[in-house]
Amino acid sequence: MEINLISDTVTKPSPEMLQAMFKAEVGDDVFKQDPTVNEFEAQVADLFGMEAALFFPSGTMANQTAIKLHTNPGDQIIADKWSHIHLYESGGASSNSGVNFNLLDGNRGLITAEQVKAGINDPEFYHTPLSKMVGIENTTNKGGGACYEMEELIKIKQVCVENNLKYHLDGARLWNALVAKKQHPKQFGALFDTISVCFSKGLGAPIGSVLVSDAATIKRAIRIRKIFGGNMRQSGYLAAAGIYALQNNINRLEEDHRRAKELGKQLAQCKWVLNVAPVETNIIVFSVQPHIHDQEIIDKLKQKGIAISLLAKGTLRMVTHLDYKEVMHTYVLETLAKMEF
Secondary structure, rough: OOOOOOHHHHHOOOHHHHHHHHOOOOHHHHHOOHHHHHHHOOOOOOOOHOOOEEEEHHHHHHHHHHHHOOOOOOEEEEOOOOOHHOOOOOOOOHHHHOOOEEEOOEEEEEEEEHHHOOOOOOOOOOOOOEEEEEEEOOOOOOOOOOOOOHHHHHHHHHHHHHHHHHHHHHHEOOOHHHHOOOHHHHHHHHHOOOOEOOOOOOOOOOOEEEEEEOHHHHHHHHHHHHHHOOOOOHHHHHHHHHHHHHHOOOHHHHHHHHHHHHHHHHHHHHOOOOEEEOOOOOOOOOOOOOOOHHHHHHHHHHOOOOEEEEEEOEEEEEOOOOOOOOOHHHHHHHHHHHHHO
């Protein structure tokens, strides 16, 4: 039995999703003539209470488009030091948009309104970059799937309004936060200038993210997507997977969260584990005792048919997802309980 807990991106379309893709009515999306893409974008925009949406082949491209929409070369983005747009998008913010970061020392990837306010450069002091955008990641990847409280997001929004800053949400795993915190997409749509949401992680689609915003901003985003090489033709086959995911795969995220918490609880009981970060959603981040090398854990689990990933030196990660079934979960829990070093 092969069990892949490296990421929730490893999921494959279910037979039902493949059928929806196979039956999709398609056209040429570059001419906005793909009816399934148009329907998908309209559904996502409506879900967030926003005017328009645009389908992208990746979350990175959607985030990079948002950055280019909100900044000019030389400007600065305020974000957490662990943010995906800083760490894991190949320096795209500097390459594509010529901007830099003011990186805040948040808690598990979560920043506060006070930190944001303190991180804004004086616009009259021309020796420092102009602060133009605040980037939020929810849930946090490197922070182990941590979720923002709505009250703090509202406070950060107020700081943005008072200082004329754009407010972008990297919501790659926002679906997990919505389920875990019992929030509604429209709460986020009311706060952010742009939101990117991913369909190829917890929702199980094979590819794709969507950027939502007001109609004028999305019209500008179409040009930037073209510049980045993100135009697709008969992409309705992919959009059909997204529609199926919206209709069928959101509520079941609770199963991923339950299993992740049970894995975290089991790891905390293992003598070879030093620390387990709080588990809120589907990501488990843990470290091992100093005398044990990270690779030893990875290799020993691999011998048992279980794949996990190294998040950073001294930090390991497991991610639950819809292809991680209960029989697999039972086996992993038993394996962890028996492991000794």
